[in-house]
Amino acid sequence: MILYALDKVQQRCNGRVVLDIDHLEIEGGRIHALLGPNGAGKTTLLNILGFLETPVSGTMLFNGRAVEPVPKRLLHLRRQVVLVDQHPIMFSTTVASNIEFGLKIRKIGKSTRQRMVDEVLATVGLSRYKTARAHELSGGETQRLALARALVLEPEVLLCDEPTASVDTENQAIIISLLQQINTERGTTIIFTTHDRLQAASLAQHTLMLENGRLTTTAYENSYTCTFHRNGSSQVRGILQGITEFFLPAPPPGWPPIRTGRMHIAPEQITLERHELQPRTGSTMTGTIILLMTEGEKIRVVVNVGVLMVVLIDQARYAELRPVIGETICLRFEADAISFLQE
């Protein structure tokens, strides 16, 4: 079942387009990760999905019904969707009163409220802090309390902005397992933002990637600031992040003498080779494998070439090559694997 459907949705901030979604459908009952670097538009999209911001243009459907920017209608929708901030703020009352806030607004009776507060505190493991001042909790506990405050409302959708970004490892594990538990037991749709691909892969059943406010299939990874210098007519020297040097032997026609900007190297268009073979077309870099993991039908290989470079290879190539962590490996890609990103 499609829960959200966004069409030609655009959001501006101070005249600048911060989000530009051509088409997006989000299925209900699943865990979705919204992946992207800082400033990609993740929080803006989350605010729109949480009905806290109204896009300047485009249409949005929730549960098949058009979302109208009418206060009464938006209030009704907000009571089905709760957003947990990256740095949640607690009301200056007790832990229990913070959790009760949304229940009081929904006019839930006192005894039922008390029971629900006790249950949710037990779920997030904060029962012993029930009467404590909410501002006295640690960062990780505050994040759990924010989750409890949202979960007690039993929302249809739970939106989490970087839920584990500012908490320690122990609290990260608790929060991740809580999100999985809620999704499994209650069927709550969970949409969370992260810039941690590993977390997205381990927790989410579906991953959306944002880059410069736009949905992308290429992910934001392998995006670097790069300066190219043309050496004569046959070769272009590129420097990634001011660190890693590589050469483009056959630059496309019309390539300027010096070019600087952010560029993306498509991970699936990079090939891995055990030894650098000469002469061959394309650019080469040599680095050390630091991570290997499965990603759907592909294998993700992260190679340290001075910067971290992600390579996606298929299972057959993996079986043939059998790369191991710590091994030195050669990366090869053609000029068409490079695309320049808008600033």
Add this chain to the structure above:
Amino acid sequence: MSFFLESFLAACRLAWSLDPELLTIVRVSLSVSCLATVFAALVGIPAGFAIAHGRLPGKRIIITLLNTLLALPTVVIGLFVYVFISRRGIFGPLDLLYTQQAMIIGQFILIVPLIAALTIAAISRVDERYRKTAKTLGANAWQTGLVVLREGRFGIAAAVISAFGRVISEIGISMMLGGNIKGFTRTMTTAMALEYDKGSFTLAVALGLVLMAISLGINVLFNLIQGRSSR
């Protein structure tokens, strides 16, 4: 120096003996200033909240105007209110001149801008995330406003206390609109001015001591509130 010391000791004895005249003056001062503060709070807090929280056109101009009014001298307010409530003024028939009500009106005008301006500052300091959190938890505009007001409560309380401190120590309005009538509109500050004119310092110093004790009390309360706010 010995003259000051003698006056000071005599004033301490007067204050300690709970002199009836002294008590009447203190009572009038407190009742007038408290009522003026309550009325000003009832107007200034909602006005300040509406300006800070709402999306009013010309918000900056209103704030600039309020900040300008903070510097309004008490004698100007006294003169302004006098024009309206004197025998020849449009409210002359109400016979308000030289009454406690006239003093309350003047003091009210003096501190409404102060309370409104400090409420604006208190509400503006409330973290924007409170508003967002209340909204996402399902609060409507009214309930969201109450959340913001609650989070700014210490700043607002400090605004009211500051306003009380301002009116209890003012003299221009009390003198011009109250007339310094003994037992009726004589306040601590007007009595002190009168005793000074008479060259009788004992009561003036005693009243000064009471006024300073009240100021000290207000400041202690102010600091307590600020301390709680910053926690």
